Amino acid sequence: MTSPARIGVLAMLASLALGACETPPLKITYKLANGATQTQSCGSASCSDIKLACDAVLNIRILDPGDPTAPYLSLCEPIPPSRNGLCAISNIDLSDMPIELPKRTLEVQIMIWPRDMVTDPITGELDCRPFVVKFDATAGFPLDQEPTPAMGGRAYYQPGDAETTVTLGCTNLELVNSCAAPLTVRVSATVDAFENLGVSVGANFATRLSVDVGIPKQAPDGTYELNPLDTRRLSLTGTSTPAWNGDVDLKFADTACLLVLENAPQATTAVTCQRLTAPSPNIEFSPPGIYASRATLQQILSALALASFPDDGLTVGIVVDSPLVNPKAGETVSVTDGTVRYLSADRTSFSGTATSTSGIFVSQDAPYGSMFSVNGSLAAPKLGGRIEGKVTIVVLQLAAGE
Incomplete structure (x- = not known):
C-alpha cells in the first residue's frame, strides 16, 4: 500500500522530510561522522566546516534494500554556492516533488557528488541514476569503489519511525575541492612486461608500444569504458630505460589509468590503474604500466574456455614476492x-x-573500482576491475619477508 508524499527541506534542522497522510512523516536528518575511530570522519560535527569549493550535487535515494537498482526516489539537485559549505543543502527547495512510498522498510541514502561526475555529457543535465553505490554494512559509509562520492551515508526507515538520521562520512572531499587543479598534468611512466616484472621493456621493443593515460567513465548500463575522448597519448623518451611522458589536459579526480598496446595483430590493450589522493601537477605511475602479450592472454583465455577476449573486459592479476618480484604460490x-x-x-x-606457482589469478565479474588484496598481507590493496574491451592488470606485491 502506498500513500502520497512530498519531500521538503527543514532548514533549521538541516534535514529533509517526507510527509504522508496516513502515517507519521518520514523525516530524514543528517549528521557528520566525527568520531576519532570512524574511518571516514569529517573532523567536525558542523556542516559549515565542510567546504564545497567546486560545484556539487545533492543525491538522495530512497529504495527497497533488496533492489538498489530501482529506487523509489533518486533526487539529483545542485547545491547552491554558500560560505556555509555543506549547510547550503538546507537551502534547496524540494517542496514541489510529490512521490509515493510503500509502507515498508526503506533504505535512505544521501550522497554528495562533484557536479561534473553526474552531468550527462550529451544533454548537460544532471543525472545521478547510473551510479549504484555500495555501502559498508556496519558503518554505513560508501565502500572504496569507483565512482566514489565526495560524501555519503545510509540508514534505514521503518514505518512509524519519528526520524531517520543518516550519518555522512567524508569519503573523498578532494572531489569537491579540486577546482584549483592545474589545467595540465605532467604524466610519466615506465612499462614492464607481465612475464618479466621488475624489468622495464627494452628500447627496441618500446618502439612497438603505444602508451596512453586515461580516465575510465561509467556507461549508462553500468559498465566502464575508456573512450578516446578520455585518453591522451604519451611520448616515448629515454634511451637505456624507455619512459613515456606528456602534459595532458584531462581532469583527473580520484583515479588514473595507463593503457599499453603493442602494435601487433589481435593485440589487446592492457590497463593498469591507480588511485589519486589529491590534485597534483604530476602523476607518476609507480608501479609501472604493464604490457601483456597476446600469447600470455591466449593461455589465460584457453584455460577459461573462452574463444575470444570478452567484450566486457577481464581482470588478470599476479601475486609476487618482494624484492625479487617472483610469482608467489599459496x-x-x-x-x-x-x-x-x-x-x-x-x-x-x-x-x-590459492595461487599456484604461476601466481596468476583472474576475475571475470569484478567491476572497475574493485580493490584486490592478498589475505593476511601488509601490502596495500590495488585497484582493478573490468573495463570494456581491455585487460586490467593487477600486480599484488607482498611486503618484504612475507
Whole structure:
C-alpha cells in the first residue's frame, strides 16, 4: 500500500522530510561522522566546516534494500554556492516533488557528488541514476569503489519511525575541492612486461608500444569504458630505460589509468590503474604500466574456455614476492566486489583455492573500482576491475619477508 508524499527541506534542522497522510512523516536528518575511530570522519560535527569549493550535487535515494537498482526516489539537485559549505543543502527547495512510498522498510541514502561526475555529457543535465553505490554494512559509509562520492551515508526507515538520521562520512572531499587543479598534468611512466616484472621493456621493443593515460567513465548500463575522448597519448623518451611522458589536459579526480598496446595483430590493450589522493601537477605511475602479450592472454583465455577476449573486459592479476618480484604460490586474494579464480601452474586450467606457482589469478565479474588484496598481507590493496574491451592488470606485491 502506498500513500502520497512530498519531500521538503527543514532548514533549521538541516534535514529533509517526507510527509504522508496516513502515517507519521518520514523525516530524514543528517549528521557528520566525527568520531576519532570512524574511518571516514569529517573532523567536525558542523556542516559549515565542510567546504564545497567546486560545484556539487545533492543525491538522495530512497529504495527497497533488496533492489538498489530501482529506487523509489533518486533526487539529483545542485547545491547552491554558500560560505556555509555543506549547510547550503538546507537551502534547496524540494517542496514541489510529490512521490509515493510503500509502507515498508526503506533504505535512505544521501550522497554528495562533484557536479561534473553526474552531468550527462550529451544533454548537460544532471543525472545521478547510473551510479549504484555500495555501502559498508556496519558503518554505513560508501565502500572504496569507483565512482566514489565526495560524501555519503545510509540508514534505514521503518514505518512509524519519528526520524531517520543518516550519518555522512567524508569519503573523498578532494572531489569537491579540486577546482584549483592545474589545467595540465605532467604524466610519466615506465612499462614492464607481465612475464618479466621488475624489468622495464627494452628500447627496441618500446618502439612497438603505444602508451596512453586515461580516465575510465561509467556507461549508462553500468559498465566502464575508456573512450578516446578520455585518453591522451604519451611520448616515448629515454634511451637505456624507455619512459613515456606528456602534459595532458584531462581532469583527473580520484583515479588514473595507463593503457599499453603493442602494435601487433589481435593485440589487446592492457590497463593498469591507480588511485589519486589529491590534485597534483604530476602523476607518476609507480608501479609501472604493464604490457601483456597476446600469447600470455591466449593461455589465460584457453584455460577459461573462452574463444575470444570478452567484450566486457577481464581482470588478470599476479601475486609476487618482494624484492625479487617472483610469482608467489599459496596466496589467497580477496576482492571488494566479485570473485577470483586461480590459474594452475601449467596454465591450462583454473582450480584450487590459492595461487599456484604461476601466481596468476583472474576475475571475470569484478567491476572497475574493485580493490584486490592478498589475505593476511601488509601490502596495500590495488585497484582493478573490468573495463570494456581491455585487460586490467593487477600486480599484488607482498611486503618484504612475507
